[in-house]
Amino acid sequence: MGSRSGERAGAGPWLGLTQAPRGFALVVTLAPPLIVFGIVSVLLTDLFWGTRLLGTDPVKSGEHLLGEWTIYLLFASLTITPLRGITGWNWLARHRRTLGLYAFLAVVFHFVVWLFLDLQFVVSDYVGWATLETDLTKRPYIIVGMTGLLLMTPLAITSTQGMIRRLGRRWQRLHRLVYLIAVLGVVHWGMSVKKDLTEPVLAALVLALLFGWRIVASRRRRAERVA
């Protein structure tokens, strides 16, 4: 993504933060995996020990929490560039990829919980390939979610420093897929709810803001180039 998009000209970074506050990197690096693994552990605790940490239906709650955190982490990753542009905190840049990778971690668990604990593929005598095939081919919200997951996979694989170097310009182009993935994620959310669209609509608004900022920033850059 355009690393100089909308960068603050002239004045220094907000609050004079020319580098990250102490501990910031540690929090960004540790908090998301702790949350993701935390949700999974709590879910398993409920199932194995009969605790009610996730309420009456731990499988649904866990599945939903992991889906929501996929969105949050994806959005956090997409917020880095605008935030950098507005504040001049260029040290945020290195977290963009990390957060994206953690979004992938969350969606993998979201998928695994769906497959083995909710759908109970192979786990249940009544759920085999036929049921899985129907769900993967006939249920639009699953197809949309699955497309999101499949598109995220190459991004996760190519998120290493070595891959960035190897792919060069193509890396940027490949990783633009993240915009499509975010749209698919929000659409999938909207399609999965029964009737109350409040949360997915809010998510769509946030996504629109994130996209809007990028469009404005790139217009401004083009205008500057022309002038």
Next chain:
Amino acid sequence: MRYPILPSSEITSESAYLDRRRFLTAAGLIGAGLVGAGSLQALTPTADLAQPKPLGKPYGLQPGDTPTSWEDVTGYNNFYEFGTGKEDPRENAQGFRTKPWTVRVDGLVEKPGNYALEDFLKPSVVEDRIYRMRCVEAWSMVIPWRGIMLADVLKRAKPTSKAAFVEFTTLMDPAQMPGQRYPVLEWPYLEGLRLDEAMHPLTLLATGVYGRDLPPQNGAPLRLVVPWKYGFKGIKSIVRIRLVERMSRSSWMVAIPSEYGFYANVNPAVDHPRWSQATERRIGNFRRIPTLPFNGYADQVASLYAGMDLRKNY
């Protein structure tokens, strides 16, 4: 498999052992490294002292069906008038006023009237019955209801020869029911039954659960229970019962006609567009169980639908 999945005190039957192994294989894929195998020691769950004993005569229960806990029955359900989350109703319905309560019976009846709830119930025999409950979202419970037969009420009102359907209405009171301030559904909630369905001896107007008065989140003081239909047919906090000539509208039919029909009979062969209805997850248990035609009440109700295409009339 009931939670906890690894009970310490139960004798492990072979099939339970196999169930557990299969689950562990799946869970292991996720849990590897998180939960050390050695620590999978089960603790004895503390007894829920607040849980009343289930009362009543079982109807249509299948082997392995045991009443869902009081905590789950009263803490997890859909009642959009009090929020769209399944744990919202318990939180938001407390303080809901059910006294005084008036029920209006009108439409195509010889004896219409407005009744104070006590007078409405007085002539009928109150029964405790344990029914299966299947939500359209593919989860299920076993619930000890207390209530009266709807047929009793209808017979007293004397439907005219033109009456063919019964329409039910929930209280409209946005001040008390915060969900009604948002257009998630068309308010007030409406439901309907064909007259023969309404007259069926399994159809209850429930006033209680677990031998107690209904808690507000479960539809106090009066709600419909039709055990062979998906849960959303069980309209709550009823203020009006109207006999009509034409098929009445129901809130979910109006909201999403492609997903929710008038009949809403539990049918494992007809999928919801977004999920399979072939199996269900019993609340409190882990493993899916097969969904039964008419939720296990086919022998008593299937004849009501003889000759009907249940794929079209979902």
